[in-house]
Each structure stands twice: as structure tokens, then as C-alpha cells.
Amino acid sequence: QKVSLTGIKPTGDAHLGNYIGAIRPALEMASRFESLYFIADYHALTSVRDRAQMTSWTRSVAATWITLGLDPKQTIFYRQSDVPEVFELQWVLSCVTGKGLMNRAHAYKAARDRNAEAGLADLDAGINMGLFSYPVLMAVDILIMSADVVPVGKDQVQHVEYAADIAGSFNHLFGDVFSLKIPEAVTPPGESGRVLPGLDGRKMSKSYQNTIPLFAPEARLRKLVRSIKSDSTPVEAPKDPDSSAAFHLYENFAAPEDVAEMRRRLEAGGTGWGELKNALFEELNTQLAPLRKRYDDLMAPDSEIDAILAEGAQRARERARPVLAGVRRAVGVDGL
Numbered sequence: 001q002k003v004s005l006t007g008i009k010p011t012g013d014a015h016l017g018n019y020i021g022a023i024r025p026a027l028e029m030a031s032r033f034e035s036l037y038f039i040a041d042y043h044a045l046t047s048v049r050d051r052a053q054m055t056s057w058t059r060s061v062a063a064t065w066i067t068l069g070l071d072p073k074q075t076i077f078y079r080q081s082d083v084p085e086v087f088e089l090q091w092v093l094s095c096v097t098g099k100g101l102m103n104r105a106h107a108y109k110a111a112r113d114r115n116a117e118a119g120l121a122d123l124d125a126g127i128n129m130g131l132f133s134y135p136v137l138m139a140v141d142i143l144i145m146s147a148d149v150v151p152v153g154k155d156q157v158q159h160v161e162y163a164a165d166i167a168g169s170f171n172h173l174f175g176d177v178f179s180l181k182i183p184e185a186v187t188p189p190g191e192s193g194r195v196l197p198g199l200d201g202r203k204m205s206k207s208y209q210n211t212i213p214l215f216a217p218e219a220r221l222r223k224l225v226r227s228i229k230s231d232s233t234p235v236e237a238p239k240d241p242d243s244s245a246a247f248h249l250y251e252n253f254a255a256p257e258d259v260a261e262m263r264r265r266l267e268a269g270g271t272g273w274g275e276l277k278n279a280l281f282e283e284l285n286t287q288l289a290p291l292r293k294r295y296d297d298l299m300a301p302d303s304e305i306d307a308i309l310a311e312g313a314q315r316a317r318e319r320a321r322p323v324l325a326g327v328r329r330a331v332g333v334d335g336l
């Protein structure tokens with residue numbers, strides 16, 4: 001059976017973009033693949049600097065997956081930091097990865113671009129080594145579990161391609177230790193698989209603070225949906241649904257017939273953006289309201305999350321150990 005793997009960073013509460021880009025497709029795949037899903041807490045450490053935030057966001061990401069239907073019997077569900085084998089392999093793979101490859105990584109380049117825009121002389125100001133070598137750690141996540149497919153949003157595709165490059169470099173130097181299967185990014189298909197926009201129309205992202213959290217209370221959800229940016233086309237005028245962040249969100253959550261009908265009405269004129277937002281709110285709330293209580297229960301300190309993650313850590317380590325042992329043997333650190 002093929003292996004599906006994906007991770008989410010606990011840098012905030014999980015949001016609609018995480019759901020559409022990764023969680024929904026990953027949960028659909030869980031019945032057809034052997035699945036390993038994890039909370040990338042050491043990835044989050046590149047930016048989270050507060051113990052209370054780290055613990056509560058980690059719990060929130062875990063509670064989100066379970067609430068949305070992850071079955072811990074079927075899926076190995078774990079916290080990255082519980083699998084120390086990952087960090088040993090990270091060093092090894094750092095030693096076969098060209099610095100140039102990291103220089104070209106999107107997240108690092110974006111951070112430098114922000115510094116350039118801010119007029120800073122040192123483009124690396126505020127960038128830590130964790131952010132710089134982030135793609136190596138992500139390659140390890142994927143390779144140590146021998147993943148075949150990695151359901152992610154389009155923003156993560158480059159990282160998954162890097163994992164294949166890095167495995168290739170290692171194999172070239174030390175023999176075919178990583179199975180020759182090339183991990184493949186699986187992104188949501190078609191037009192609706194574009195990166196999901198946030199409140200301001202840019203990519204929905206915790207770092208832009210433009211997200212709609214999955215389990216926001218009803219009043220807050222309504223307020224957030226109302227605040228989605230829209231242009232000032234008058235109600236009567238025909239509108240281009242594809243220019244609208246609210247429509248793109250609606251497309252990803254409503255039934256196809258309802259989406260087609262909404263498109264027709266917007267294009268015809270006479271339907272305002274406000275009406276679209278009301279429909280979007282109703283759709284989201286109908287789907288999410290029944291789940292809020294389960295999420296809140298799981299967020300309580302004594303919920304079953306701890307036991308689920310403890311069990312997941314054991315199973316994840318069992319898989320990681322032989323892969324790491326093979327690597328240690330190949331490079332010559334397993335004895336004299």
C-alpha cells in the first residue's frame with residue numbers, strides 16, 4: 001500500500017486554507033493509503049517564541065484533525081518533536097544538500113524580499129538558520145517515513161520537490177538507501193485548487209493574519225466573512241465572480257449546483273457581494289457548527305489528545321528507526 005504523509009505547523013489555529021489545501025484531501029486519502037499525518041512543531045519553532053502559544057497551537061492543530069475525522073487507529077498521528085530520529089537524519093541530509101538549493105527556496109527568498117522592501121541593508125536580517133534550512137527538515141519528514149504522496153497546498157510543492165532532490169543527492173553519494181520512489185506532491189485539482197485567498201485577497205496565511213480559523217465561534221465567523229475584501233461594484237451591476245475572494249471560498253465549500261447558481265446570479269447583476277457573503281457564512285456555519293463542541297472538548301487539558309499523540313509517537317518511531325539505521329550504515333557511523 002502506498003504511503004500518504006503531510007504536516008501542519010502550529011503557528012496559529014488551523015484555518016480554512018489548511019483544510020482545503022491539506023486536511024480535506026489527506027483525510028480522503030486515508031482510506032486508500034497507509035497514512036501518516038503530523039504536527040510540525042519544530043518547524044513552527046522558526047517563528048514561535050512563546051511556550052504557551054506553542055503548546056496551545058499544537059493542541060489546536062491536533063484537535064482540528066481529530067474533529068474533522070482523522071481516525072487514530074487508521075492513521076499514524078504524531079507530533080514531529082516526539083520523533084528524535086527526524087533530527088538526527090536532518091543533520092545527515094544537511095551534509096549532502098547544497099547551500100545554493102536553500103538560497104533558492106521560496107520561504108527564504110520571500111523573507112529576503114521583505115527585508116529588501118523594508119530598505120534593510122542586510123537582507124538576511126532576522127532570518128534564523130532554522131528558516132534557512134527548513135526545506136531539509138521537511139525532506140526528512142517525508143523521507144524518513146518513506147512517503148509516496150504528500151497532500152499539500154500549492155504553496156508547498158517546491159518543498160516536496162526538494163525532498164526528491166535531496167534523496168537523490170544522498171543516494172548518489174551513498175547508494176540507494178532511500179527507496180527510489182520519488183515523493184509526489186498532490187494538490188487540490190483545477191481552478192478551485194489555487195491557493196485559497198484570505199480576508200484581504202492574498203493567500204490565506206497565518207503569517208498575514210488574514211485567516212478564517214476553522215472553529216471560530218459563530219459570531220466571529222460571521223464578522224470575519226463580512227470583512228472579506230470586495231470591490232465597490234454596485235448591486236445591480238454584473239460582476240466577475242472569479243475576481244472575488246469570497247466567491248473562491250464559496251466555490252470550495254458549497255455544493256457544485258449552488259456554486260453554479262451563485263456564479264450565474266453574480267454575472268447577471270442584481271446580486272451584491274453582501275448576499276454572496278451571507279451565503280458563504282451560512283454554508284460554512286452549517287458545516288462547522290456541529291463540530292465546534294467536539295473541538296472545544298478536545299482542546300480541554302485532559303482530553304484524549306495526549307494519549308493519541310503518545311501512541312502515534314511510538315508507531316512513528318518504529319517506522320523511522322530502520323530508515324535511520326540504514327542511513328547510519330551507509331555513511332559509516334554504525335560501528336567500526
Ligand code: TYM
Pocket residue numbers: 005006007008009010017018019020021022040043137138141142150151152153154155156159194195196197198203204205
Ligand atoms: P503550513 O502549516 O503552512 O500549512 C499546512 C498545509 O495547509 C496548506 N495551506 C494552504 N492550502 C491552500 N490555500 C492556502 N491559503 C493555504 N495555506 C496553507 C499548505 O500548503 C500545507 O499543505 N512546511 C509545511 C508543513 C510541513 C510539511 C512537512 C508538509 C512540514 N513538514 C512534510 C508536508 C510534508 C507548512 O508550513 O505548512
